[in-house]
Amino acid sequence: RFLRWAWRLTYLSVLASVGYVSYQVYDLHHPPDQTDPDPSKKNLVILGTGWGTVSLLKKLDTENYNVVVVSPRNYFLFTPLLPSCTVGTIEHRSIMEPIRNILRHKKANVKYYEAEATKIDYEKRIVYAKDESEIKGDVMETEIPFDMLVIGVGAENATFGIPGxxxxxxxxxxxxxxxxxxxxxxxxxxxxxxxxxxxxxxxxxxxxxxxxxxxxxxxxxxxxxxxxxxxxxxxxxxxxxxxxxxxxxxxxxxxxxxxxxxxxxxxxxxxxxxxxxxxxxxxxxxxxxxxxxxxxxxxxxxxxxxxxxxxxxxxxxxAVRPVVKDLMSQIPAQAKARRGLEVNEYMVVNGAENIWAVGDCAVANYAPTAQVAAQEGAFLARLFNTMAKTDAIEAEMRELSAKQANAKPDERKVILEEINERQRQLRRVKQIGAFSYSxxxxxxxxxxxxxxxxxxxxxxxxxxxxxxxxxxxxxxxxxxxxxxxxxxxxxxxxxxxxxxxxxxxxx
Ligand code: FAD
Ligand code: NAI
The missing domain is CATH 3.50.50.100 (FAD/NAD(P)-binding domain)
Structure with missing residues (x-):
């Protein structure tokens, strides 16, 4: 009897695994139709395709923003298994995931530029990007304006200036x-x-x-x-x-x-x-x-x-990347920062508005690990999704208040009830707490x-x-x-x- 049950359980789990893999394969080949960028929405520029930023992209509702991703690497790399690639235990392509696959499965279109951010002009809200790949077109450098910016460029190798x-x-x-x-x-x-x-x-x-x-x-x-x-x-x-x-x-x-x-x-x-x-x-x-x-x-x-x-x-x-060092030098509140961009408990870069940093380039009193970067990225996705909902509810409330001013007395009561409901929704949505690492x-x-x-x-x-x-x-x-x-x-x-x-x- 025990063996019969064990056999049934094995059979069911194999069936479930086959079903899951088949669904994943189907999903991979059938990306959804995507909505086009909407000029009325804010430009959210994301620098990097590493642990922090890909975790953000995975959970971000891209319909709320015009999202632009800039990174010299058009794939996500699963770094924990990279040492195995040095001796051929694992082939490197097995731990790479093309960023195009990830972005093509989002609801709204996300632009991707394979380039390195060379400078961030914090005052003008512009990212300067340069195509550093082998094949260059007529245009190799460009300016990308942003309303919101997420910096997740990781870190470079420390050499401590040791010669050779x-x-x-x-x-x-x-x-x-x-x-x-x-x-x-x-x-x-x-x-x-x-x-x-x-x-x-x-x-x-x-x-x-x-x-x-x-x-x-x-x-x-x-x-x-x-x-x-x-x-x-x-x-x-x-x-x-x-x-x-x-x-x-x-x-x-x-x-x-x-x-x-x-x-x-x-x-x-x-x-x-x-x-x-x-x-x-x-x-x-x-x-x-x-x-x-x-x-x-x-x-x-x-x-x-x-x-x-x-x-x-x-x-x-x-060690800190040059683009990050340069931004730190533009922000007086970062004068004492040494190991990267100092951020607050919402991952906002101290002394800067509408700029967030995640992962190894951010200093938030956690070790520079994939685990930390991924949790920070997921937190930002929740924060941005919430901010978009808040904006939408506030816009609805403004519309309802205008309607209420011109409404007849019996309609006013109904509108007031709707406004109260929006206020309750707003309170619930705004309950997102500060980032806490587990x-x-x-x-x-x-x-x-x-x-x-x-x-x-x-x-x-x-x-x-x-x-x-x-x-x-x-x-x-x-x-x-x-x-x-x-x-x-x-x-x-x-x-x-x-x-x-x-x-x-x-x-
Ligand atoms: P990254 O994942 O490094 O991503 C940075 C991204 O920014 C990349 O896409 C890069 O191309 C892009 N970029 C760089 N410069 C620019 C620029 N100028 N403009 C735009 N984009 C740019 N951590 C663990 O928790 N567990 C582990 O087992 C583990 N193993 C590791 C093994 C190795 C060999 C290494 C090297 C690291 C390991 N780590 C591990 C650490 C972990 O990989 C890092 O903490 C993590 O990658 C940090 O994520 P990130 O998003 O900040 O940066
Ligand atoms: P690390 O900073 O963890 O270690 C570097 C080591 O090099 C230090 O112990 C330091 O004392 C030594 N060192 C520095 N200068 C030296 C010199 N001139 N001569 C001799 N030794 C010198 O660096 P690592 O291993 O590259 O890791 C970077 C980050 O990535 C860390 O936060 C780590 O936790 C994370 N990581 C995590 C992994 C995991 O969890 N399995 C795997 C790999 C990285």
Missing amino acids: VREHACFLKEVNDAQKIRKQIMDCVETASFKDQSPDEIRRLLHMVVVGGGPTGVEFAGELQDFFMEDLQKWVPSIKDSFHVTLVEALPNVLPMFSKQLIEYTESSFKEEHIEIRTKTMVKNVTDKYIEAEIQKPDGSKGIEKIPYGLLVWATGN HQGSLAYIGAEKAVADVSWFSGNIASGGTMTYLFWKSAYLSMCFSTRNRILVCFDWVKAKFFGRDVSRE
């Missing part, structure tokens, strides 16, 4: 960074296998150095060692004894945002996986073949050490099919690490992927990597 970083290191923020790393890993391996290469040079070429022990650096180091253990050493056995991954961190430990036990777990797990961690090691200079780092010797004194490398990945956190926890993959998680549970916190946490990590990120299409592609990639191994060809 931009010239010689790879970053890990965008798809092309991941592609560059993937190519360079294989280039190092093939160059190290070149005839008559000296043992010292082989060791240098196969020394993979990651600078920055935050989650980006840790996840990448874990993925790279997996690639070596599971695939590379099988296909290129000659590199077996020389391939080596080192993680360099200036602070006394890696993953400072995780609890102490998970930091210890990660460090011991890296030791087992043969990933070297060099803490209290601050990189000061980068050349094409080695880095120079300030180290703390066992006696407490400091010294400089040269560390040769073949591949150098730089993951030392975020932290769901932190997750990071640490290699060898292990992950660490600090997850919020009611008012407490659960810290866990290991293979079960890795399965949780996988299912959590799979469920968070932008679309069903992304989810299916990521699953296929995982299965493909498991059965056939990762691809070691260099594109």
Whole structure:
């Protein structure tokens, strides 16, 4: 009897999944008819197609505004799985969602310009945009006026002005960074296998150095060692004894945002996986073949050490983008801001009217994570939908008041009742509170099919690490992927990597 019920339940859930996927596929191919822009409505300009702004676009009722999106990236990138793309566990297109798909499914037409905002003129309410893509038309630069502006341009890579970083290191923020790393890993391996290469040079070429022990650096180091253990050493056995991954961190430990036990777990797990961690090691200079780092010797004194490398990945956190810095310099209230645009509890840029900021470019006392950016974006969508409703109700009330002035006494009573009803609606609509962030926890993959998680549970916190946490990590990120299409592609990639191994060809 139990088996019969289990079978029925399985059958129903398979049927439901097939139905859901079929509906998603149908929906993808049948976007709705869209209404055209209405000049009487406000121009809402949105800068960026990242976590903050796409979350806003997803929930925004675009019929209420003339929405214009400006971003040099015509897709949304699911960054949590980007480290997996550097070694081919996941193909980069599986975690990209075209912005055109997202916008084409909105009720009202949304304009998209593939361009970079180069300057925001806060006084004149104009965004200056430049087409930075390879193919240029006659017009490459333009001005976009706005009534309302949302800035969600994220952050750029921090280098702290350390010489040689931009010239010689790879970053890990965008798809092309991941592609560059993937190519360079294989280039190092093939160059190290070149005839008559000296043992010292082989060791240098196969020394993979990651600078920055935050989650980006840790996840990448874990993925790279997996690639070596599971695939590379099988296909290129000659590199077996020389391939080596080192993680360099200036602070006394890696993953400072995780609890102490998970930091210890990660460090011991890296030791087992043969990933070297060099803490209290601050990189000061980068050349094409080695880095120079300030180290703390066992006696407490400091010294400089040269560390040769073949591949150098730089993951030392975020810095403010020039367009944001420039806007900060125009607003006196932002004079003391350093890490980005300071915003209030409604995500309004302090000292500016009708300009909002979300995600990594906004400073609202939260960590610069996807989780925060997505919640801020969703909050803004609610705020803008509410503001539009408020405007509509207020316009109706003005109309009714004018009608009431010329109405006969018996009609007046009915109109007054309608006005009161609108007032009640207005009070209900205006009840939207300030933004409040709900932290769901932190997750990071640490290699060898292990992950660490600090997850919020009611008012407490659960810290866990290991293979079960890795399965949780996988299912959590799979469920968070932008679309069903992304989810299916990521699953296929995982299965493909498991059965056939990762691809070691260099594109
Ligand atoms: P982004 O998502 O970076 O988007 C910025 C957008 O602005 C992009 O579309 C960009 O093209 C566009 N843009 C840039 N310049 C301009 C310009 N001048 N004009 C117009 N548009 C512009 N966070 C987590 O919570 N969990 C994770 O597991 C996690 N993993 C990560 C892994 C990696 C490898 C990285 C790099 C980050 C990870 N993060 C994670 C952090 C997370 O990705 C960021 O906090 C998040 O992307 C911030 O969202 P955002 O909308 O502010 O910016
Ligand atoms: P980070 O800011 O978290 O860590 C950078 C690390 O680099 C710091 O520990 C710092 O001490 C170190 N560092 C800086 N300069 C150095 C130098 N010269 N030499 C040696 N070490 C140096 O940066 P990361 O990892 O890029 O993350 C950026 C943001 O994205 C963070 O807010 C993070 O929480 C989020 N993120 C979250 C992930 C997750 O939740 N799984 C994954 C990746 C990023």
